[in-house]
Amino acid sequence: MAKAAVRKPKKKVCVFCKDKVDYIDFKDTSLLRKYISDRGKIRARRVSGNCSQHQRDVATAVKNSREMALLPYTATAR
């Protein structure tokens, strides 16, 4: 009758820390596309699982990429 209330949160490890990435390239759109939603919004840290430093680097890279029209600011919803 009672729901299993306690969901064990999966501990995510930042992929960039794991690979020891120190520069996230704004030109690498295939990588950055993994961190934006299909609306073009940047995925939250709790979704992407990045650490704060790398999440910030990703966000900066996405923003640079948008300025150069490599990624959309907005994408039409499907």
Next chain:
Amino acid sequence: MGSTLARHYELMVILDADLEERTVSPSLDQYLGVVRQGGGVVEKVDVWGRRRLSYEIQKNHEGIYAVIDLHAEPAVVAELDRQLLLNESVLRTKVIRLPEPKKPRQPRRVAA
């Protein structure tokens, strides 16, 4: 080579897609003369070619992308960027300062 403040930059340019793709690298090279005169070094010019823009820029749906890797002083790069933007067939530019490859490890905490 005697420049003291030469830094590693990456310059990305979006050009009007109406240009001939073959004429892109010679005409870019003309602009890069500024860098060479200013004591900088152009490492690499990479013309990506025509690419669809994610959104319209000045009524253009397409653009020719080019990425230039260079070492130069900040003032030289600023001048290059200024000159590029004066050209009407340049839709957009972006200058990124790349991280220096070698980083001397600093001791994070020095015991006092």
